[in-house]
Structures are given as structure tokens and as C-alpha cells.
Amino acid sequence: MNRLVGRRVSIVEPTAGVTRDRVSVVVRTDDYAFELVDTGGLGLVDEVLLKEHVESQIHVAIDTADLILFLVDGKEGRVPGDDMVANRLRPLQHKVLLVANKMESYYDEIAVSQWERLGFGEASVMSAKEGFGVYDLMERIGHALPEAMAAATVDHDDDALRFAIVGKRNSGKSTMLNRLAKEERVIVSDIPGTTRDAVDVELEYEGKKLLAIDTAGVRKKASVGHAIELFAHSRATESIRRSHVCVHMFDVRDKISQVDKALSAYCVEQSKPVILVGNKIDLAEKEGGGPFDIEKWDKYIKQQLPGVDHAPVVFLSALEGTNVHEMLGLLFEMRDQTTRDMPTPKLNDELQRAKEKLMPSGGNIPKLFYGTQVGKEPLTVIVFVNDPKLFKGPYNRYLEQRLRDRFDCQEVPVRIIFKRREKVILNDR
Numbered sequence: 001m002n003r004l005v006g007r008r009v010s011i012v013e014p015t016a017g018v019t020r021d022r023v024s025v026v027v028r029t030d031d032y033a034f035e036l037v038d039t040g041g042l043g044l045v046d047e048v049l050l051k052e053h054v055e056s057q058i059h060v061a062i063d064t065a066d067l068i069l070f071l072v073d074g075k076e077g078r079v080p081g082d083d084m085v086a087n088r089l090r091p092l093q094h095k096v097l098l099v100a101n102k103m104e105s106y107y108d109e110i111a112v113s114q115w116e117r118l119g120f121g122e123a124s125v126m127s128a129k130e131g132f133g134v135y136d137l138m139e140r141i142g143h144a145l146p147e148a149m150a151a152a153t154v155d156h157d158d159d160a161l162r163f164a165i166v167g168k169r170n171s172g173k174s175t176m177l178n179r180l181a182k183e184e185r186v187i188v189s190d191i192p193g194t195t196r197d198a199v200d201v202e203l204e205y206e207g208k209k210l211l212a213i214d215t216a217g218v219r220k221k222a223s224v225g226h227a228i229e230l231f232a233h234s235r236a237t238e239s240i241r242r243s244h245v246c247v248h249m250f251d252v253r254d255k256i257s258q259v260d261k262a263l264s265a266y267c268v269e270q271s272k273p274v275i276l277v278g279n280k281i282d283l284a285e286k287e288g289g290g291p292f293d294i295e296k297w298d299k300y301i302k303q304q305l306p307g308v309d310h311a312p313v314v315f316l317s318a319l320e321g322t323n324v325h326e327m328l329g330l331l332f333e334m335r336d337q338t339t340r341d342m343p344t345p346k347l348n349d350e351l352q353r354a355k356e357k358l359m360p361s362g363g364n365i366p367k368l369f370y371g372t373q374v375g376k377e378p379l380t381v382i383v384f385v386n387d388p389k390l391f392k393g394p395y396n397r398y399l400e401q402r403l404r405d406r407f408d409c410q411e412v413p414v415r416i417i418f419k420r421r422e423k424v425i426l427n428d429r
């Protein structure tokens with residue numbers, strides 16, 4: 001998968017049974033485009049309780065495919081598992097390409113006939129690790145694709161709003177994604193750490209496109225057990241970087257943890273707009289025997305995560321679907337906010353007004369000259385001052401808030417870069 005796509009998408013690990021969900025990516029060449037879907041290995045599930053889930057994801061992947069790549073391990077030789085897969089694929093109407101992977105040496109090629117006897121025609125020989133044979137395989141895929149795809153017709157909207165769903169394990173990220181997708185798109189279970197790869201899923205809201213990214217639940221660094229978890233984490237942080245808006249999910253019955261604080265700090269560091277989602281209100285109400293105290297939780301979370309006090313809070317039940325679709329509307333509103341224009345005259349008018357509150361301290365007088373917007377997503381402003389050091393901390397936050405209010409973007413981050421104004425020496429002779 002990673003070799004065909006040309007970047008690291010699926011988690012790669014020597015352990016069998018790493019992939020659980022269906023991980024899909026659009027692959028484009030000059031001549032055509034297709035969606036490539038990576039699935040778990042048939043019969044290779046590491047967690048017995050998830051076996052059925054993984055198999056049903058494979059099932060859906062097969063059902064919806066135009067072409068199936070039947071990958072065998074060229075190093076290992078033909079194993080009973082290959083026959084099992086072959087028996088499963090044979091009755092289907094799908095086109096199947098046999099691919100012998102891990103063929104790092106010339107002599108291995110001779111052994112390919114043992115799989116060709118399975119009845120899927122000539123095998124493509126490759127080494128995904130070394131990159132050998134990839135070009136030939138891409139060619140074969142191109143020839144085998146249905147006509148309609150030959151002209152790069154796979155619908156792909158780079159402008160779609162991308163949002164990453166992040167949070168602690170078991171907070172309900174995958175459940176929410178399934179609600180939004182209206183199908184069992186990703187695996188949900190009460191086993192913590194169910195999701196491993198970052199899974200992209202296209203959605204639509206009032207005719208507009210969105211791309212949701214389900215991510216692995218984040219754990220404390222110290223308790224990360226093995227490499228798979230470590231990769232899962234880096235996929236989660238990468239997903240934050242890739243997204244326009246982050247949805248940070250919490251189980252409202254839990255205390256805010258160190259993990260949440262670290263995650264939140266990362267979103268702040270990346271200047272991402274964040275929606276804080278209090279999930280599982282259905283359970284909170286059942287257990288509490290009455291309506292959930294929304295205001296109290298709102299206060300609690302803002303006090304625990306000071307960097308995101310401007311972020312909106314949404315309460316919902318991913319399981320029952322309460323409030324889930326309303327959140328999509330909010331995502332678009334957040335994106336609008338973070339793409340606001342800040343015309344220079346208006347911006348400087350606001351900065352002039354803000355000057356009143358600047359106070360001298362310890363003999364230093366903070367002076368503010370003028371500013372200009374230099375970016376969107378995140379909203380970024382350069383402000384020229386006498387001494388950038390004086391504008392760290394409170395003044396920075398104060399000015400950010402003024403700009404948020406003035407430009408009606410109260411719920412998203414505004415980055416201010418303070419620069420020292422170079423002295424202009426006028427030559428007035």
C-alpha cells in the first residue's frame with residue numbers, strides 16, 4: 001500500500017494482523033486514478049474479539065472493489081492461507097491480480113508457478129520493500145481498471161474540509177465516525193486501542209464535502225506497549241497536522257487526563273481550530289439519574305485546558321446520534337472563521353484602540369506601531385513593536401482576543417508574530 005501510494009499510509013510492522021480497519025487512499029498517475037483499499041489479512045487477527053469485525057471489513061472491501069490484488073508472501077512459499085484466500089476469491093465475479101511480494105532475489109521468481117497453479121493467471125512479481133516491480137504492477141492495475149476510471153475520474157476534492165477526530169482511547173471516536181458515515185465504516189469495540197491506522201472517510205453535509213479522519217486513541221507515553229502503538233500515535237498527530245479543524249473527544253464521565261492535556265497542547269501548538277466534544281451524555285445521564293450538568297463540565301474543561309478557552313463545546317451521544325450532525329455545521333463555521341480577511345486599515349484601527357491598555361512595567365514601555373495579516377488557516381498577523389519580548393504572554397493573549405472579537409472569529413486561534421520595527425533614519429539634509 002505504502003509503496004503504491006508513495007508515502008506511509010498504513011502501519012507496517014513485522015507482526016501479523018496489524019491492519020484492522022479498511023485504510024483507503026486515492027492513487028493518481030498521469031493516465032488514471034483509483035482508490036486503493038488496504039485490509040486486514042484474512043485469518044490473521046491478533047485480537048480474537050475483533051476477528052469478526054476485521055473479517056466484515058474485508059468483506060465490504062471485496063464487495064465494493066472493481067479489482068482485487070491477491071498478495072502472497074514470496075519468501076514464505078505457498079501456505080494453506082493462500083489456498084484459503086484463493087477459495088474465497090474464486091467464486092467471485094471480480095477481476096483478481098495475483099501478486100507475489102517479497103521477491104528480493106532473482107531465483108525466487110522461479111517459485112512463482114506454485115501460486116500460478118491457484119488459477120488467477122500470471123503473477124506480478126515485486127518487492128514492496130525494495131520498490132522493485134512496482135511500476136509493472138501499476139501498469140497492470142491501469143489495464144485492468146474499468147474504462148470509466150481510465151481518465152482520472154475518481155472524484156477527489158482537495159478543498160474538502162478535513163477534520164481529525166482525536167482523543168483518549170475509548171472516548172467514542174470511531175462510534176461518532178460511523179454515525180456520520182451512516183454505516184459501520186470503522187471498527188468499534190470497548191477494547192481500548194481498537195483503531196490503529198488513521199482512516200480517511202469522505203462525508204457530505206448539505207451538498208458540501210468533508211473528509212473525516214478517525215485516529216487511534218492516545219495513551220500516556222510511558223504506557224505505550226509496542227511499536228504498533230507508537231506508529232498509531234504518530235498517525236494521530238500527523239492527522240492533526242493534515243486537518244483544517246480538530247475534533248477533540250472526551251467521555252464526559254472521565255477526568256481530563258494528562259494525555260488530553262498533551263493532545264490539546266499539540267493542537268494549540270499547530271494553531272488548529274478545535275471543537276471540544278463531550279461524548280456519552282446518554283450514559284452520564286443514566287448513571288447520574290438526571291440531566292447532565294453541561295455548564296459545570298464546560299467550566300471544568302476550560303479550566304483544565306487553558307490553551308483552548310475560545311473553543312466551542314458540543315455535547316452529544318455518538319452512540320444514540322444526538323447532536324452528531326449539528327457538529328458538521330459547526331465545522332464549516334469554524335473553517336469560515338479561520339479564513340477571514342483582516343483588511344489592513346481595520347486591523348490597524350483595532351491595534352490603535354488596543355494601545356490604551358498597554359502599561360509601562362519596570363521601566364519598559366511597550367509600543368505598538370502597526371500590523372498586517374500574512375496568512376489564513378491559521379489566521380496570522382505580523383505586528384511591529386518596539387520590543388517583541390514585552391509582548392509575550394498577557395499582551396499577546398489580550399491582542400489575540402481583541403482581533404478575534406473585531407473580526408468575528410471568536411472560536412479559532414489567531415497567531416500574532418511580533419517583530420521589532422527597524423529604526424528608520426531619515427536623511428533630511
Ligand SMILES: Nc1nc2c(ncn2[C@@H]2O[C@H](COP(=O)(O)OP(=O)(O)OP(=O)(O)O)[C@@H](O)[C@H]2O)c(=O)[nH]1
Pocket residue numbers: 167168169170171172173174175176187188189190191192193194195196215216217218279280281282283316317318319320
Ligand atoms: N453509551 C454510549 N456508549 C458509547 C458512546 N460512544 C461510544 N460508546 C462506546 O464506547 C466504546 C468505545 O467506542 P469507540 O468508538 O471504539 O472508541 P474510540 O475512541 O474509537 O476508541 P479507540 O479506537 O480505542 O481509541 C464502545 O463500546 C462504544 O459502543 C456514546 O455516546 N454512548
Ligand SMILES: [Mg+2]
Pocket residue numbers: 173174175187188194195214215216217
Ligand atoms: Mg477507534
